[in-house]
Amino acid sequence: MEALWRATRDQVQTGAGARQRAATGRLQQLAITAPQRFFDFRNVSGLSWLRHRRPIVRVGDAVVVSRREDVLGVLDDTTTFAPPYTTGLASGFVLGLTGEDYRRHHRALEGLLRPGDHQHLRQDMANIATAAVASADPNGMAVGRELVRPVLIDLVARYVGIGRTPPDVLLDWSRAIFQDIFLNNANLSQIHRAGDGAAAEVRHVVETALVERRSVPIRDRPDDLLTRIMAVERAPQGPDGLSQAEIVDNIIGLAIGWFWHATKAAMVAIDGLLDRRDALVIATAAARDSDMEQLQRVLWEVLRFRPVQVGLPRTCPDGAILGRGTPYETVVPPHAFVLAGTHSAMWDDSVVPDPARFDVTRSEGQYLVFGSGPHRCMGEALMRGQLPAMLAPLLAVDGLTRAAGRRGRLTWVDASPDELWVQFSR
Numbered sequence: 119m120e121a122l123w124r125a126t127r128d129q130v131q132t133g134a135g136a137r138q139r140a141a142t143g144r145l146q147q148l149a150i151t152a153p154q155r156f157f158d159f160r161n162v163s164g165l166s167w168l169r170h171r172r173p174i175v176r177v178g179d180a181v182v183v184s185r186r187e188d189v190l191g192v193l194d195d196t197t198t199f200a201p202p203y204t205t206g207l208a209s210g211f212v213l214g215l216t217g218e219d220y221r222r223h224h225r226a227l228e229g230l231l232r233p234g235d236h237q238h239l240r241q242d243m244a245n246i247a248t249a250a251v252a253s254a255d256p257n258g259m260a261v262g263r264e265l266v267r268p269v270l271i272d273l274v275a276r277y278v279g280i281g282r283t284p285p286d287v288l289l290d291w292s293r294a295i296f297q298d299i300f301l302n303n304a305n306l307s308q309i310h311r312a313g314d315g316a317a318a319e320v321r322h323v324v325e326t327a328l329v330e331r332r333s334v335p336i337r338d339r340p341d342d343l344l345t346r347i348m349a350v351e352r353a354p355q356g357p358d359g360l361s362q363a364e365i366v367d368n369i370i371g372l373a374i375g376w377f378w379h380a381t382k383a384a385m386v387a388i389d390g391l392l393d394r395r396d397a398l399v400i401a402t403a404a405a406r407d408s409d410m411e412q413l414q415r416v417l418w419e420v421l422r423f424r425p426v427q428v429g430l431p432r433t434c435p436d437g438a439i440l441g442r443g444t445p446y447e448t449v450v451p452p453h454a455f456v457l458a459g460t461h462s463a464m465w466d467d468s469v470v471p472d473p474a475r476f477d478v479t480r481s482e483g484q485y486l487v488f489g490s491g492p493h494r495c496m497g498e499a500l501m502r503g504q505l506p507a508m509l510a511p512l513l514a515v516d517g518l519t520r521a522a523g524r525r526g527r528l529t530w531v532d533a534s535p536d537e538l539w540v541q542f543s544r
C-alpha cells in the first residue's frame with residue numbers, strides 16, 4: 119500500500135511539474151511575442167507620443183530609444199552599444215561581433231554575396247513563384263505554405279548550400295533559433311533550450327555538408343555560399359580567415375536569418391497590401407508591367423507601416439549617456455539592455471515628411487528596414503531583387519483578395535507569421 123501511495127504521489131507531482139513547465143513555457147513565449155505583436159499595428163500614434171514626450175524611456179536596466187537621431191547613434195556606435203547575439207551561437211556569427219573579430223569575419227564574408235548572383239537568383243525565384251501561383255487553386259491559396267516557404271527553402275538549399283531540408287523542419291528550426299538568438303534578450307530557459315536543440319540539429323546538417331564537400335575535388339564543387347566560405351578557412355594557428363566552427367556558425371546565421379526575415383517580410387507585406395486597396399493597385403500595376411523597382415518601393419513602404427522587427431537590441435557594457443545636452447538626456451547604466459527603435463525612427467516627422475501618408479516616392483534614406491550602421495543586413499542587396507520577384511506573380515493576378523472568414527487573416531506562431539489564405543480569379 120505504501121509503495122502504491124508513493125507511486126501515486128510521484129505521478130501527481132510529475133504531472134504538476136509538467137503543467138508548471140508548460141505554463142512557464144507559455145509565459146516565456148508571451149514575453150518573446152508580446153513586444154513584436156504589440157507593434158504590428160496600423161496606428162502608430164503611441165510611437166509619436168514617445169518621440170515627442172519621452173524620446174528615451176528607461177525602466178531599470180532597460181532603455182528604449184525612439185527618435186531617429188538617437189537610434190542611428192546607437193546603431194553606429196558598436197563599441198558603446200554592442201550586439202547581444204553572441205550567446206546564441208557557439209563560436210560567433212558576424213552580426214554578434216565587434217572590434218577585430220567583427221573585422222576579421224567581415225573580411226572573410228564580404229566576397230560571399232557577389233553582384234553577379236542577383237540576376238540569376240531573382241530569375242530563379244520568379245520562376246518558382248510563377249509556377250506556384252499557376253498551379254494554385256484560385257478558391258484558396260495558402261501564401262506561406264504554397265508560395266513563400268517553397269521559394270525560400272529552394273534558395274537556402276541551393277544558394278546557401280546546406281542541402282534540401284523538409285520545409286516544416288526548416289521552418290521549426292528557423293523559428294526556434296531566431297527567437298533564441300535575436301529575441302531572447304532575457305535568456306529565458308525554455309526559449310534557450312528550444313533554440314539550442316534546433317541549432318544542434320542544423321549544426322549537424324552543416325557539418326555533414328562540409329564533410330561531403332571536402333570529399334569532392336575543388337573544381338567539381340557547386341558555386342554556393344558553403345563552397346565560397348570554405349575558401350577562407352584558416353589554418354588552426356592562422357591569424358586570418360575563419361575556423362571550421364566559425365564557418366558553421368556563419369552559415370547557420372546566414373541561412374536562418376535569411377529564411378526568417380524574408381518569410382516574415384513577404385507575409386507581412388502581402389497582409390499589409392490587402393489592407394490598403396490604394397497600395398495594392400500600385401503593386402498590381404508594377405507586377406504586371408514587370409517594374410520590379412516600383413514594386414520594391416511599394417513593398418518597402420508597406421514594411422514601414424508593418425515592421426519586420428520593431429527595433430534592434432543592443433547591450434551597453436560600460437554605460438553611456440544618450441541624448442546628451444537635450445531635455446531628455448538619459449544615463450544608461452552598465453550592462454543595460456537598449457532597444458534601438460528602427461520602426462519608430464521611420465516615422466520620425468523631424469526627418470520623414472508626413473510619415474502617416476503612404477508614399478512610394480520616399481527617398482531610400484528614410485527606410486531602416488535593414489537596420490543601419492556597421493551591422494546593417496548583409497543580404498539587403500539580394501532582398502531588393504528577391505522580395506519583389508517572389509511576390510510579383512501573386513500580385514499580378516486578377517481579383518487578389520483575402521479568403522473568406524478566419525482563413526483570410528494572417529495567423530502567427532509565436533513571433534513568426536504562419537499562414538494567410540487568399541483568393542483570385544483566372
